[in-house]
Structure formats: structure tokens, C-alpha cells
Amino acid sequence: MEIANRHVLVTGASRGIGKAFAKMCAEDKAHLHLVLRKTDPEAVKSLEVAGAKSVTVWEADLSTRQGVEDLLQRLKDTPIDILFNNAGTLTGGLLEEQPLDDIYRMFQVNLNALVHLTHGLLPGMLSRKRGKIINNSSVSAYMHFPCASTYAASKAAVAAFTDCIRMELKDTGVTTLLLITPGIKTRMFDEIETLYSKNFQIPNDSISPSKYAEMIREAILHDLDVMEPSGLTGVGLKVAKFIKPLFEIEVARRFKRS
Numbered sequence: 001m002e003i004a005n006r007h008v009l010v011t012g013a014s015r016g017i018g019k020a021f022a023k024m025c026a027e028d029k030a031h032l033h034l035v036l037r038k039t040d041p042e043a044v045k046s047l048e049v050a051g052a053k054s055v056t057v058w059e060a061d062l063s064t065r066q067g068v069e070d071l072l073q074r075l076k077d078t079p080i081d082i083l084f085n086n087a088g089t090l091t092g093g094l095l096e097e098q099p100l101d102d103i104y105r106m107f108q109v110n111l112n113a114l115v116h117l118t119h120g121l122l123p124g125m126l127s128r129k130r131g132k133i134i135n136n137s138s139v140s141a142y143m144h145f146p147c148a149s150t151y152a153a154s155k156a157a158v159a160a161f162t163d164c165i166r167m168e169l170k171d172t173g174v175t176t177l178l179l180i181t182p183g184i185k186t187r188m189f190d191e192i193e194t195l196y197s198k199n200f201q202i203p204n205d206s207i208s209p210s211k212y213a214e215m216i217r218e219a220i221l222h223d224l225d226v227m228e229p230s231g232l233t234g235v236g237l238k239v240a241k242f243i244k245p246l247f248e249i250e251v252a253r254r255f256k257r258s
């Protein structure tokens, strides 16, 4: 799908991957719809300068069902072509040490809001016979580490959800793109160290958000269904998927309970 002149909605556009993706879409002359918890006039200005056809901010907190419902209500006459479900939060550490409120909030933002927004915007895409739903999952969906239990569960669910609707949407004009995202140098990437490192030695290779946005751009233009990492992380992902016992030997070497 082309990006130019398309209406692109990005959740989590305030920073990290979402912000870099919005900038890339602006340079490609899209109409941008930013979902932010708080309006940011400077960000809007810089996207207009970068070339966006238009920039609209939709204030929303995705951590409650009501927040998503209100957003969809306000969006109802907006013909979104590309929905980038990107907003996310991280939980981590030994399960019994993860605060339950954080776990509930994380599932709401990472999974429930993503399903809810897709559910709300899909009918319009189907009636226009045009749309793309991009869901930001993670290598954690397949590479299962100790300390990542709840976050990995949310991302595995995102991967399963996307795969199911990919098949449902065949020949409708609406397509999906599943991102199996590796380490990207954002605030969340730095939080991994804080939350995991007491018990688990995490690999620390990463790429920049702008480089990743470029890769997503190529995947959109070529209508890929799934984008997986290459390099060392790509090898790790394949080992985790297809030679699990070998993957677990390496995981065990990096983990200590206390």
C-alpha cells in the first residue's frame, strides 16, 4: 500500500517507534492522526514541516476501555486507511514481584486497546475495501525468557490475533502487517534493563527508531504480512521457534532466581 495521501492513525506517537514512524509518514506526505495522551503542538508543527498533508491529534488514554471507546466515538467519521497499533507498556521481573495493577494496565494497553481499536475501525475499512492494520508485537512473542512472562503473553496474543484476522481478511482489500519487533533504542528498551537485569542477563543489541521506521515503510510498500528481525536476533528467533531445547540452554545460563 502507498503511504502518500493515506490517513494514517498512530497510537503511542509521542516518542520511540511511534514518533519515528509518524515522521516517516509525514515525509511520505500522509494525513497523520496521532493518538497522544497529551497534545504536543511542537510535534504537530515539526510533522507539518516534514511534509504531512495534515496532522490531527486525538487525545486518548488507552489504559481504560472507556478511553478507547471515547476515541472511537470521536473518530467515527474519519476514513482511516492505515492503523498502527503501536502504544505499549512494559512489565517485567519475577512474576510474584510484578505489581498486579501494572499487569492489568499493560494488558489493557498492549492487547485490549489494540483489539478494540481494530474492532472499531475495521468496518469502515471493509466498506471502503481498503486498509492496513499494523500491530506491534515483539520477539518476546516467541523468545520466551524468565522475567518476561506477562509482557510476552501480551505480545504472543497480539501475534495470534493478527495471524487470525490476516486469514479472515483475505480478498477484502484490508491487509495486516505483524511486526516481530527486536530491540529498538527507545525509553522502553532502557526500561528492560531496569526491570529484568536483577534476574536475567538480557541481550543488549538494538537499532534506532528511525531505522526501524524505514523498515516498516518498506514492509508497507511491499505489502508484507510479517516483518521479522534479521542478524543475530533473527537467528535467536529461529532457534527459539524451531530448536527450543537449544534456546532454553542459553536462557538458563543467563537466569538467576536470587
Ligand SMILES: NC(=O)c1ccc[n+]([C@@H]2O[C@H](COP(=O)([O-])OP(=O)(O)OC[C@H]3O[C@@H](n4cnc5c(N)ncnc54)[C@H](OP(=O)(O)O)[C@@H]3O)[C@@H](O)[C@H]2O)c1
Pocket (backbone or CB within 6 Å): 011, 012, 013, 014, 015, 016, 017, 018, 036, 037, 038, 060, 061, 062, 063, 086, 087, 088, 089, 109, 136, 137, 138, 139, 181, 182, 183, 184, 185, 186, 187, 188, 189
Ligand atoms: N523498544 C523495543 O525494544 C521494543 C521491542 C519489541 C516491541 N516493542 C513495542 O513497540 C511499541 C512501541 O514501543 P517503544 O519502544 O517506542 O516504547 P516507548 O518509547 O516507551 O513508547 C511507548 C508509547 O506508548 C504510549 N503509551 C503508553 N501507555 C499509553 C496509554 N495508556 N495510552 C496511550 N498511549 C500510551 C506512550 O505514550 P506516553 O508518552 O503518553 O507515555 C508512548 O508514546 C510497544 O508496543 C512495544 O511493546 C518495543
